[in-house]
Amino acid sequence: MSEATRTAYRTCPLCEATCGLEITLEGDRVTRIRGDADDVFSGGFICPKGTTLGELHDDPDRLHKPLVKRDGKHVEVEWDEAYAAVEAGVERVREASGNESIGAYLGNPNVHNLGGTFFVRPLLQSLKTRNLFSASTVDQMPRHVSCGLMYGNPDTIPVPDLDRTDYLLMLGANPLESNGSLCTAPDFPGRLKRLRERGGQLVVVDPRTTRTARLADRHLAIRPGTDGHFLLAIANVLFEEGLVDYGALSEHLEDREGTEAAVAPFGPARVAEVSGIPEAEIRKIAREIAGANSAAVYGRIGVHTAEFGTLTSWASDLLTILTGNFDRVGGMLFPYPAHARPRRKGQEGKGRGFTTGRWQSRVRGVPEVRSELPIATLADEIETEGAGQIRALFTVGGNPILSAPNGERLDTAFAGLSFMVSVDPYLNETTRHADVILPPTSALERSHYDASFYNIAVRSVANYSPPVLETDAPGEEEILSRLALVVGGHGTEADPALLQRMLVRGLIEREVGSEHSLIHGRDADEIETAVAGRPAAVAMLDVLLRTGPWGDAFGGNPDGLSIERLEAHPHGIDLGALEPAVPAALSTPSGKIDVFPEALRQDVTRLTADLGSRCEAASKDDTQLVLVGRRTVRSNNSWMHNVDTLMRGRDRCTLQIHPEDASRVGLATDGRARVTSRVGSVEAPIEITDEIRPGVVCLPHGYGHDLHGTGLSVAAKTPGVNSNRLTDDQPLDVLSGNAVLNGIPVEVEAAGS
Numbered sequence: 001m002s003e004a005t006r007t008a009y010r011t012c013p014l015c016e017a018t019c020g021l022e023i024t025l026e027g028d029r030v031t032r033i034r035g036d037a038d039d040v041f042s043g044g045f046i047c048p049k050g051t052t053l054g055e056l057h058d059d060p061d062r063l064h065k066p067l068v069k070r071d072g073k074h075v076e077v078e079w080d081e082a083y084a085a086v087e088a089g090v091e092r093v094r095e096a097s098g099n100e101s102i103g104a105y106l107g108n109p110n111v112h113n114l115g116g117t118f119f120v121r122p123l124l125q126s127l128k129t130r131n132l133f134s135a136s137t138v139d140q141m142p143r144h145v146s147c148g149l150m151y152g153n154p155d156t157i158p159v160p161d162l163d164r165t166d167y168l169l170m171l172g173a174n175p176l177e178s179n180g181s182l183c184t185a186p187d188f189p190g191r192l193k194r195l196r197e198r199g200g201q202l203v204v205v206d207p208r209t210t211r212t213a214r215l216a217d218r219h220l221a222i223r224p225g226t227d228g229h230f231l232l233a234i235a236n237v238l239f240e241e242g243l244v245d246y247g248a249l250s251e252h253l254e255d256r257e258g259t260e261a262a263v264a265p266f267g268p269a270r271v272a273e274v275s276g277i278p279e280a281e282i283r284k285i286a287r288e289i290a291g292a293n294s295a296a297v298y299g300r301i302g303v304h305t306a307e308f309g310t311l312t313s314w315a316s317d318l319l320t321i322l323t324g325n326f327d328r329v330g331g332m333l334f335p336y337p338a339h340a341r342p343r344r345k346g347q348e349g350k351g352r353g354f355t356t357g358r359w360q361s362r363v364r365g366v367p368e369v370r371s372e373l374p375i376a377t378l379a380d381e382i383e384t385e386g387a388g389q390i391r392a393l394f395t396v397g398g399n400p401i402l403s404a405p406n407g408e409r410l411d412t413a414f415a416g417l418s419f420m421v422s423v424d425p426y427l428n429e430t431t432r433h434a435d436v437i438l439p440p441t442s443a444l445e446r447s448h449y450d451a452s453f454y455n456i457a458v459r460s461v462a463n464y465s466p467p468v469l470e471t472d473a474p475g476e477e478e479i480l481s482r483l484a485l486v487v488g489g490h491g492t493e494a495d496p497a498l499l500q501r502m503l504v505r506g507l508i509e510r511e512v513g514s515e516h517s518l519i520h521g522r523d524a525d526e527i528e529t530a531v532a533g534r535p536a537a538v539a540m541l542d543v544l545l546r547t548g549p550w551g552d553a554f555g556g557n558p559d560g561l562s563i564e565r566l567e568a569h570p571h572g573i574d575l576g577a578l579e580p581a582v583p584a585a586l587s588t589p590s591g592k593i594d595v596f597p598e599a600l601r602q603d604v605t606r607l608t609a610d611l612g613s614r615c616e617a618a619s620k621d622d623t624q625l626v627l628v629g630r631r632t633v634r635s636n637n638s639w640m641h642n643v644d645t646l647m648r649g650r651d652r653c654t655l656q657i658h659p660e661d662a663s664r665v666g667l668a669t670d671g672r673a674r675v676t677s678r679v680g681s682v683e684a685p686i687e688i689t690d691e692i693r694p695g696v697v698c699l700p701h702g703y704g705h706d707l708h709g710t711g712l713s714v715a716a717k718t719p720g721v722n723s724n725r726l727t728d729d730q731p732l733d734v735l736s737g738n739a740v741l742n743g744i745p746v747e748v749e750a751a752g753s
Helices: 048-058 079-097 107-113 112-126 143-153 188-197 211-215 226-242 247-252 261-262 268-275 279-291 307-321 375-383 407-415 478-487 497-512 526-530 536-546 563-567 598-618 639-643 658-664 713-717
Strands: 007-010 020-025 029-035 067-070 073-076 102-107 131-135 167-171 201-205 218-220 296-299 392-398 419-423 436-438 460-461 573-579 625-630 655-657 672-676 680-689 694-701 744-750
Touching: 020 048, 029 048, 048 296, 079 392, 079 419, 079 436, 079 478, 102 112, 102 375, 112 392, 112 478, 112 497, 112 536, 131 375, 143 598, 167 226, 167 279, 167 307, 167 460, 188 211, 201 211, 201 639, 226 261, 226 268, 226 279, 226 307, 226 478, 226 598, 226 655, 261 598, 268 279, 268 598, 268 625, 296 307, 296 478, 307 598, 375 407, 375 563, 419 478, 478 497, 497 526, 497 536, 526 536, 536 563, 563 744, 639 713, 655 672, 658 744
Parallel strands: 102 131, 102 392, 167 201, 167 296, 201 218, 392 419, 419 436, 625 694, 655 680
Antiparallel strands: 007 020, 020 029, 067 073, 067 436, 460 573, 625 744, 655 694, 672 680, 672 744
């Protein structure tokens, strides 16, 4: 007799788009995945990655039991033995070198699951170290810093009002491939098409003619690294032509004096020389933004992973402020997720503000940002002897050997560690160095709610997904809890449930003790009883939802949100479009938007000097090629390369180069090229195309699966090359510490020459 067929609904956890999935199963076997047509946010949209959750779950290379390295080889062990190995290794390193000899790296999978969201912090606290690193400094830290400086909180990030804007200027983003980033918008392609259908305009700025660029009304092929110059040139025109109008936002702005003088050097004619965008286009865009009924500016990874990433992020918001499009329907708006704390009344908008540099890295003296140090300096901290040298490392998700700059150096540094622990479902390029690997459950075996991505969503929605499949195996919640107890000195026998209950109780006591909470003054025992019986992460989410802006306040608002209500609505609940939120959304000391923070004033001076240098170089015959990255819709992170369905077809790890450059350096179609930077060299198949501007070459990220000792059988068949063997770990965005992954100077020649 065949097993019963059933249907489950859940949110896809593989990228930031939060698309709803309809999953058909026979017993515990996934037979089909398609988009959930009734999902309140995605409306049936799905990309190729979302259809592969079943393959990821069934991947024979996915680890199910811990691995411990013995005599240079990884062997399966039971969980208690693995935690005992962790305890012994940590004690050995601490006794020899102290707490600061331990480091930790967090990959972006941590924000894609509830266990990582709530239980990474206790682990980091137990490590008692300041040597903390994450994928944020190869991705998005400039956006956090500019928003922290302007709005008081690095997680208060405005997004374009995609569904109502009349004009969208997009830089360094390709959402038709990536599905969007730092702007959660399922069916981003459809939203852009509808923008144009209602008579709006889409202008894309990118050195490549991407799929998104082909959809746009206009595509401007900019020189990599000049986005900040370009945006300040637009601001220059706004001032010059009398187009500045702060509108209703004017009374909520401070420190805007000096902005006009700061952008004065960035005249459109001068910037045209270095950016490759004609003066007439710069002036046209300024007039279009100022004249549109509503306008928004969206910049993403292409502009953030650059030398002036934070400044460019600020400049994009500045344009909407100067034209009255900030905190306005159709412009840039602050999301308001269901699990957020209700915005306070009375002293609206006032808070502690945001600072960086509370400490510096030991070797290069790079300042801390959001309690972490730049990933680009991790190798320095491992290789350089002395007090505080990192001798042990914890990695939780991620694959920095492939994703961080100067990956070859980092690979060598990891090999020299005394002890390493990884929480990861695969034996990959990074975890092959680990002494202990602790594999969590698959995405189908855990509950899901996008606590991180609803913070940057273009609409207020809530969607909770219970596990699709049952399992007795530990997930991130249990693994991270137990690790926190082990490295905190509580022994391998300590019960993680005690830590979990402590965190749930702490959250409840914070809420009942806060005069701003919906449950202020309530009995904490009563609230704890109401969420008892659920896993700790789900219980904590329930507390946040029920005390959030749409919460049921544990009976105070019977029609409000709770996990129970979301379980009864498997397609999610639509809470409405975003609304203007200034000053309530702010947390600066003044309660106003800091239009031109002091740190950014200093960086404008640096950008002005860079403009002069670029203008001087532009007057010469400069044939220097620069490298940029790219994304494909079938690839998110390196571990997606182990899914056979996604890896089929043509080789996508190619070097794209313009025909003029290919001819000049002697490359031929179907050949291979050697690409060399200051730090490394790789060889890749050649793809000659006029869809990239002259002077620029392009490789995708996440490849390089040819290293010995991994367990990724599918990825190893089409290994590609690691583009981060070319990216330099020395240049950084000064304000955020973000790595510079775009605009890398390289030399290109035919392989074998």
